[in-house]
Amino acid sequence: MDINESKVKSIIDTVTKIEKEVSKHMIGQKDLIRQVLISILAGGNVLLEGVPGLGKTRLVKTLGKVMELQFKRIQFTPDLMPADISGTNIITKSKDGSGAFSFQEGPIFSNIVLADEINRATPKTQSALLEAMQEKTVTVGNTTYSLPEPFFVLATQNPLEMEGTYPLPEAQLDRFLFKLNVPFPSLEEIMNIVSLTTEKEEETLNAVTKGEDILSIRNITSKVPVAKAVLEFASKLVLATHPDSQFATSSSKKYIRYGSSPRGAQAIISTAKIRALLEGRYNVAFEDIKYVAYPALRHRFFLNFDGLSEGITTDKMIDDIIKELES
Amino acid sequence: MDMKSIYNGLKPLRRRIHLNNTIMCISYSFIAGGIVSLISSIVALFIPVTFLTKRVIMIYAVLLLCSFVVSIFLKPGMTKTIVLADSLGLKERLTTSFELKEDSTSMSVLQRKDTLEVLSNTDFKSLYPIKVPYNKIITGTILLIMTLFVFIIPTQAKERALIEQEVLNEAKAAIKMIEEEKKALNSDEKVSKERLEEINATIDNLLSQLKSAKNEEDALKALSKAKNELEELKKDSSDKLQRFNEKLMENQLFQDAAKAIDEGDNEKIEREFKELLEKIKESSKEELENLGQLFDEGAKELSEHKELAELLDELSHSLNSDDSDRIEMNLSQFKDMLANMSDGAGEEEALAQIAQSINNARQSISQKSSHPFSFSQANQENSSTLASNENLNNNINSQNQENNSNQNGNNGQQSSGSPEDNGQGGQDGQGQGSGEGQGSQSISISSQGSNGGGVGASIPKESEVRDYEEIFVPTRIGGESDPSQVIGTVNETGQSQWAEVNHPVLGGNVVPYNQVFGEYKEEAMSGIRDAPIPPGMKDIVRDYFSTLE
Numbered sequence: 001m002d003i004n005e006s007k008v009k010s011i012i013d014t015v016t017k018i019e020k021e022v023s024k025h026m027i028g029q030k031d032l033i034r035q036v037l038i039s040i041l042a043g044g045n046v047l048l049e050g051v052p053g054l055g056k057t058r059l060v061k062t063l064g065k066v067m068e069l070q071f072k073r074i075q076f077t078p079d080l081m082p083a084d085i086s087g088t089n090i091i092t093k094s095k096d097g098s099g100a101f102s103f104q105e106g107p108i109f110s111n112i113v114l115a116d117e118i119n120r121a122t123p124k125t126q127s128a129l130l131e132a133m134q135e136k137t138v139t140v141g142n143t144t145y146s147l148p149e150p151f152f153v154l155a156t157q158n159p160l161e162m163e164g165t166y167p168l169p170e171a172q173l174d175r176f177l178f179k180l181n182v183p184f185p186s187l188e189e190i191m192n193i194v195s196l197t198t199e200k201e202e203e204t205l206n207a208v209t210k211g212e213d214i215l216s217i218r219n220i221t222s223k224v225p226v227a228k229a230v231l232e233f234a235s236k237l238v239l240a241t242h243p244d245s246q247f248a249t250s251s252s253k254k255y256i257r258y259g260s261s262p263r264g265a266q267a268i269i270s271t272a273k274i275r276a277l278l279e280g281r282y283n284v285a286f287e288d289i290k291y292v293a294y295p296a297l298r299h300r301f302f303l304n305f306d307g308l309s310e311g312i313t314t315d316k317m318i319d320d321i322i323k324e325l326e327s
Numbered sequence: 328m329d330m331k332s333i334y335n336g337l338k339p340l341r342r343r344i345h346l347n348n349t350i351m352c353i354s355y356s357f358i359a360g361g362i363v364s365l366i367s368s369i370v371a372l373f374i375p376v377t378f379l380t381k382r383v384i385m386i387y388a389v390l391l392l393c394s395f396v397v398s399i400f401l402k403p404g405m406t407k408t409i410v411l412a413d414s415l416g417l418k419e420r421l422t423t424s425f426e427l428k429e430d431s432t433s434m435s436v437l438q439r440k441d442t443l444e445v446l447s448n449t450d451f452k453s454l455y456p457i458k459v460p461y462n463k464i465i466t467g468t469i470l471l472i473m474t475l476f477v478f479i480i481p482t483q484a485k486e487r488a489l490i491e492q493e494v495l496n497e498a499k500a501a502i503k504m505i506e507e508e509k510k511a512l513n514s515d516e517k518v519s520k521e522r523l524e525e526i527n528a529t530i531d532n533l534l535s536q537l538k539s540a541k542n543e544e545d546a547l548k549a550l551s552k553a554k555n556e557l558e559e560l561k562k563d564s565s566d567k568l569q570r571f572n573e574k575l576m577e578n579q580l581f582q583d584a585a586k587a588i589d590e591g592d593n594e595k596i597e598r599e600f601k602e603l604l605e606k607i608k609e610s611s612k613e614e615l616e617n618l619g620q621l622f623d624e625g626a627k628e629l630s631e632h633k634e635l636a637e638l639l640d641e642l643s644h645s646l647n648s649d650d651s652d653r654i655e656m657n658l659s660q661f662k663d664m665l666a667n668m669s670d671g672a673g674e675e676e677a678l679a680q681i682a683q684s685i686n687n688a689r690q691s692i693s694q695k696s697s698h699p700f701s702f703s704q705a706n707q708e709n710s711s712t713l714a715s716n717e718n719l720n721n722n723i724n725s726q727n728q729e730n731n732s733n734q735n736g737n738n739g740q741q742s743s744g745s746p747e748d749n750g751q752g753g754q755d756g757q758g759q760g761s762g763e764g765q766g767s768q769s770i771s772i773s774s775q776g777s778n779g780g781g782v783g784a785s786i787p788k789e790s791e792v793r794d795y796e797e798i799f800v801p802t803r804i805g806g807e808s809d810p811s812q813v814i815g816t817v818n819e820t821g822q823s824q825w826a827e828v829n830h831p832v833l834g835g836n837v838v839p840y841n842q843v844f845g846e847y848k849e850e851a852m853s854g855i856r857d858a859p860i861p862p863g864m865k866d867i868v869r870d871y872f873s874t875l876e
Contacts (some may be wrong), residue, residue: 003433003434003437004433004437005437008437026597034861144773184350223432223434224434225423225424225426225427225430225434225435225438226423227419227423227426228426229419229422230419230422230423281418281441282423282434282437282438282441283418283419283420283423283424283441284419285413285418285419285420286418287418287420292435
């Protein structure tokens, strides 16, 4: 595939347009939008965490519309069954009156799946998403069904109402490319939100891209070169989250129970490439690594009792590790 | 898009990095120089450090030079420049380009193009300014000022260092002078090769000792040793000539001519040689053979005097040949050569000059080390050496009268005669008295006798008297406010009285001096090293032991 300047420019233009369109319905949260877009362009799943009412579902819906992608929403509840997500074989009658099993697709068969309040479902149901998120396939009975391309799961979870929730298992968390913390809007943003939703009529959203474009962009961004030093930095960053590693920092030794899997490094590099290209660069820089390190790693390593009791956050840990590696 | 354009774009930054490194290196060397200088100057407050100013300047100069040399190698490599440029806002563009320089994929080409574009728009002057390390310069300046301040604090060690400094300067001057004399000696064709080698070895040894001298102690020691060695060399040569002359005097034919040579009267020599020629013509073959044999022996013995040896050999042959013309010619040459030698030409003159240089150096060093004793001592030796070198023939069989005077006590003892007696006189002499001795000895030997020390020193001839300085200046010892004390009492006549042991050692035994010499010398050297003795006095002690060696 031949890459030229105009193609790269068109990618930047597309992303800029998407952001512009999304911002019609989303006030503020520019960084969040950029990070979600990066994750989507990298072909990864996103876990959005934030208190209710911050526009998580709205963001996902808007993205679906702007990118002209099929969008489905699954509200996770404790009684939600795996088949409710993936679909199931049902008996159907043919014209001749004979009955046969036919596969009834679940909501997972979509380009963008919003798994709302994912932590409210039982682990069994949560696990139903594992194959879809990683392999982009669904197996029902003896048959494996491919999911449409592009496919993303954008899951949300509420960190406050923990009662009656089922925290996501580590294996599933690792399947999310990014975990994004949805920040609370500022005063000005709240005022704009209120104004937008109560006074004005919402602007119509225009689709600026298609699924095929996303795949094409993903293909180009994967070719962005990474210098050895930058790659090494990303790898060290991941290794430093392991308390037993030779690159472990004093804080990671003290507060981390276990560190990130190699998927963390993959996530950092693949998203850093997109970030670099969106910044108008044809190479990954350290600042790209640092930018994506927080959403890519914060859900991949776990603090021990000391860390939790001292109120240490994973972001704080990443911050310490980056500072120590840079010095 | 090639990497060459990118490298060219990096050149200004590379130059700036190099310049900054150089400035930093120089400033560090400035601080280092300040620290070393300050430490040196503080040390110099307590320990004598010669040529401190020169050393400090040298330290700064060397460090500055080193920093310049080091800074040549501080030119940053391309990799380092690339990393720095990336950190200045190029965001790993250069590193990536450098790694992908061989890659020709469309993305790599785009990447290089982007790098070059950003590079050409980057203003390294503002991103990487030339940094003047003011803090370091101020630190270095403060250290320099502190050093200068410490410089002006007067201490005894500094005064001592100043003296040593002057002494070393004198030693250097002496080295230069001796080297010149050595050169002159080496160009003298009259001196035989073997002799030259011997002399050169002695002089080289002296020079190396003198060069390694670090203070006046070392310098004076080296000079004393050298003086003795040169005198030994000279004496050896003179002794041989003297012996040969004595043998000639014993020969009936040559007796009168030899005496004339000895007296150094040119007219008489001329006359006696004419008479000798007549005598040779009339003498028997046996007498001529005897004389010839004498010359032959002389030639062998005086082999170091190459020309003289050759001439004696030729003379021996001519006497055996009965060729009167040849004999006359050779005798005439022999006469002329002796006359030349008496004028102090050749080896003796050079040795005398070197000895002169040594004595001058000793005198200067003693003066610089501010001691009246050593100066007079050096002067005395100087004059005696000069006298000894005045005339070679005068040195041979000169008649010398000596008066031994001794005024140490009421009961004087006379000692007279040989130089050994002179030396002894100092030890034995007591009371008042004077002695007169006659002996057959050279002046140089008698001078050595006086070196042997003791109060009973010989009184030199009028011609030998030079401008001697006073040996003892009471006011100089301890200053006027602090009179020196001696053990004894002042009697009614105003003369001091003191008791002295004047009886044989009871229960002891006589030991040859060479058995105890080493031990005594060691003890004395240790004494002069540790005890607060004026340098001039140390000189006397050193000389005493050097002479005994």
